[in-house]
Amino acid sequence: MKITAVDPFYLRMPDITTAADGTQDTLLVRVRTDAGLEGWGECDASPLVSLTVYCCPMSHGNIINIRTSLIGETLDGPDDVVRLSEKVLRNGLDIQQIEHAYSGAEIALWDLVGQKLGKPVYRLLAEMSGTSDVPHPKLPYASVLFGDTPEETYHIAVGLRERGYRAAKFGWGPMGKFDEANDIALVRAAREGMGAEAQIMIDAGVVWGTDHETAYQRAEAFAQFSPTWLEEPLAPDAVDAYGALTQKRPSVPIAAGEGSNIYRMAEDLIVHGGIQFVQIDAGRIGGIMPSFKVRQLAEQRGIQYVNHTFKSHLSLAASLHVFATNSDFNLLEYPAAGSELSQRLIADPFPVESDGMVRVKDLPGLGVCVDTEAIRPYLAPVRIEVGTDAVFEQGSL
Amino acid sequence: MKITAVDPFYLRMPDITTAADGTQDTLLVRVRTDAGLEGWGECDASPLVSLTVYCCPMSHGNIINIRTSLIGETLDGPDDVVRLSEKVLRNGLDIQQIEHAYSGAEIALWDLVGQKLGKPVYRLLAEMSGTSDVPHPKLPYASVLFGDTPEETYHIAVGLRERGYRAAKFGWGPMGKFDEANDIALVRAAREGMGAEAQIMIDAGVVWGTDHETAYQRAEAFAQFSPTWLEEPLAPDAVDAYGALTQKRPSVPIAAGEGSNIYRMAEDLIVHGGIQFVQIDAGRIGGIMPSFKVRQLAEQRGIQYVNHTFKSHLSLAASLHVFATNSDFNLLEYPAAGSELSQRLIADPFPVESDGMVRVKDLPGLGVCVDTEAIRPYLAPVRIEVGTDAVFEQGSL
Numbered sequence: 196m197k198i199t200a201v202d203p204f205y206l207r208m209p210d211i212t213t214a215a216d217g218t219q220d221t222l223l224v225r226v227r228t229d230a231g232l233e234g235w236g237e238c239d240a241s242p243l244v245s246l247t248v249y250c251c252p253m254s255h256g257n258i259i260n261i262r263t264s265l266i267g268e269t270l271d272g273p274d275d276v277v278r279l280s281e282k283v284l285r286n287g288l289d290i291q292q293i294e295h296a297y298s299g300a301e302i303a304l305w306d307l308v309g310q311k312l313g314k315p316v317y318r319l320l321a322e323m324s325g326t327s328d329v330p331h332p333k334l335p336y337a338s339v340l341f342g343d344t345p346e347e348t349y350h351i352a353v354g355l356r357e358r359g360y361r362a363a364k365f366g367w368g369p370m371g372k373f374d375e376a377n378d379i380a381l382v383r384a385a386r387e388g389m390g391a392e393a394q395i396m397i398d399a400g401v402v403w404g405t406d407h408e409t410a411y412q413r414a415e416a417f418a419q420f421s422p423t424w425l426e427e428p429l430a431p432d433a434v435d436a437y438g439a440l441t442q443k444r445p446s447v448p449i450a451a452g453e454g455s456n457i458y459r460m461a462e463d464l465i466v467h468g469g470i471q472f473v474q475i476d477a478g479r480i481g482g483i484m485p486s487f488k489v490r491q492l493a494e495q496r497g498i499q500y501v502n503h504t505f506k507s508h509l510s511l512a513a514s515l516h517v518f519a520t521n522s523d524f525n526l527l528e529y530p531a532a533g534s535e536l537s538q539r540l541i542a543d544p545f546p547v548e549s550d551g552m553v554r555v556k557d558l559p560g561l562g563v564c565v566d567t568e569a570i571r572p573y574l575a576p577v578r579i580e581v582g583t584d585a586v587f588e589q590g591s592l
Numbered sequence: 593m594k595i596t597a598v599d600p601f602y603l604r605m606p607d608i609t610t611a612a613d614g615t616q617d618t619l620l621v622r623v624r625t626d627a628g629l630e631g632w633g634e635c636d637a638s639p640l641v642s643l644t645v646y647c648c649p650m651s652h653g654n655i656i657n658i659r660t661s662l663i664g665e666t667l668d669g670p671d672d673v674v675r676l677s678e679k680v681l682r683n684g685l686d687i688q689q690i691e692h693a694y695s696g697a698e699i700a701l702w703d704l705v706g707q708k709l710g711k712p713v714y715r716l717l718a719e720m721s722g723t724s725d726v727p728h729p730k731l732p733y734a735s736v737l738f739g740d741t742p743e744e745t746y747h748i749a750v751g752l753r754e755r756g757y758r759a760a761k762f763g764w765g766p767m768g769k770f771d772e773a774n775d776i777a778l779v780r781a782a783r784e785g786m787g788a789e790a791q792i793m794i795d796a797g798v799v800w801g802t803d804h805e806t807a808y809q810r811a812e813a814f815a816q817f818s819p820t821w822l823e824e825p826l827a828p829d830a831v832d833a834y835g836a837l838t839q840k841r842p843s844v845p846i847a848a849g850e851g852s853n854i855y856r857m858a859e860d861l862i863v864h865g866g867i868q869f870v871q872i873d874a875g876r877i878g879g880i881m882p883s884f885k886v887r888q889l890a891e892q893r894g895i896q897y898v899n900h901t902f903k904s905h906l907s908l909a910a911s912l913h914v915f916a917t918n919s920d921f922n923l924l925e926y927p928a929a930g931s932e933l934s935q936r937l938i939a940d941p942f943p944v945e946s947d948g949m950v951r952v953k954d955l956p957g958l959g960v961c962v963d964t965e966a967i968r969p970y971l972a973p974v975r976i977e978v979g980t981d982a983v984f985e986q987g988s989l
Contacts, residue, residue: 214652219652220651241651242648242651256612291688459857579976586640
């Protein structure tokens, strides 16, 4: 089949706040083919900046937009996705935002190929890599922000426990903004609210920058509450600081990687940063294939791959296919407090099943349907003029 | 003084081709203050994509645009530039394009601070780092594309020699696209055209991807023509392949780094890629300060820092200030075949002086003036609407 249209859609809530809540807006990408199929993907990125990567005028042979690279191309199987990804990235060599933007289209290409071949994406990946195609359930951890105070955090944790979560990650907000006693009180509140049996994870939200000494001290101080990991204590590119931190073998394992905009950043963090959990957002790193490459590297290095997902269940679907077939990689970031937009985006979200687990769908492609009716009210139509040309006019949803 | 306005301008030639010629368009950034001063900077990036980073609506606390971060802020000295850079990058944590876009504004901030304090930027950097503030002349190498054939390349080289160039870099075009014999013939033509006394450099334009074996073979084959370096034989993020290549100690030194979108990419290439020349574009990596950090790393590691500049002499000025005070770093990429736009952009370009050298200007700030009259015909006004809001309307030049 041939690719006939590539359409980005900027969706957002009426009010956007500075909270570290990635579900307040999103960029969806729809790819259509002459076979009457359509695939969808979601980017975790600035919607407007990424949208322009689909339509920016050519600057020279290394700045050519994604639409130009994709429209008219043949798409029949996984090899075409690989070929087209190479073309898009080569044509966008000098566009820094290329991976953030292309992620949505790449995911949509996998969705299309899976639909055409009647296979779920995880199975296509298994065939391509010659590995097991048996999917395994994942333990979802609710991914929420800390409350402003330990008390508020405690109540959030109790609420999650009452909703049946056996694992939860608390992040950002006040963590690292006041003193050590407050940081410890926040973690204690999370543990007490979730109960002794639950898994808790702590996300420091890059708050200590390059200060690996403070990060180490906090890891030691938090160890009494047995968190599964301490996430992003340092800046995404502070690889040497990560290396210094992990060489001290803190009592709490270190997690990072959501800021990996390219495969090399993840590899760098794993090989030189010494992290023990690598967290990859398929909606940032360029889609499913580079995420799968990080999964494979994690397998080789004996560390755990985890998804980063703070968007809708469309992103969750893409994330799940990447590592569904590895039974050791058993944790799933599961957005539990997202915006109305992110909750309505998919008609058939992933339920937490009666055994407390989440399973990838054994349906062709990503296996989820975008609810275009439900999300239409959130569409922010974009129009871009450069000189006398309208380089982007909003397609209909 | 306070920052009152931050205005990006998209300029372009009437016809844009796929040639690897970065001077066909550009993004200028003008920053104005309430002291009546204005500073300018230039980005080497997709103008439209980078422009949106100045105006994109907030997504959450990690996606806040550059204008929001800068307007109203105090700017009195170098410390303010450092502080504002941290703010911009922190607010843009989840915008992949942030460094490409911010480069123009960062350079403009240095221009402003230099004007206010009556000092050239290189001197501010010297004061800040406690190093020598004596500038040294640079040997300009003409930076041109290979001709389509060895014969055409020979004539280009002869032309450069006749114009007085003692060094020239030939790149992209047919290099690596045909067979080894053609690659060698191209380099021979460059050497013969420039003469035995000249320095020549070869830029392979990332053509061998991750194939370090072919890159090594070419380096050995080119050695008979004594090029100063073989540049970017591999993809910008193929750090392991660079490491494998340089560990074989090819007879021609390896240069790379223009694709460093963040400081860590340059550091990674230096430390793990083992390159001997690091080429940094201040218009991509986030401006003058991160470039200066790479210069300092190069000094520590005993390798040579070189600018990457394929824009106007505004970019050349920014590049020069970064390493003017290091006499060992004596080569300067000097765009010699740029578009009419790039040649008219600056009223007072850097001449190749009678001794064949180029010198930084001992004037406040960057020391160059944008010729707004001359470039006005090239302005491509941009207008961006999101929903019912005009998020960008073109400021007047």
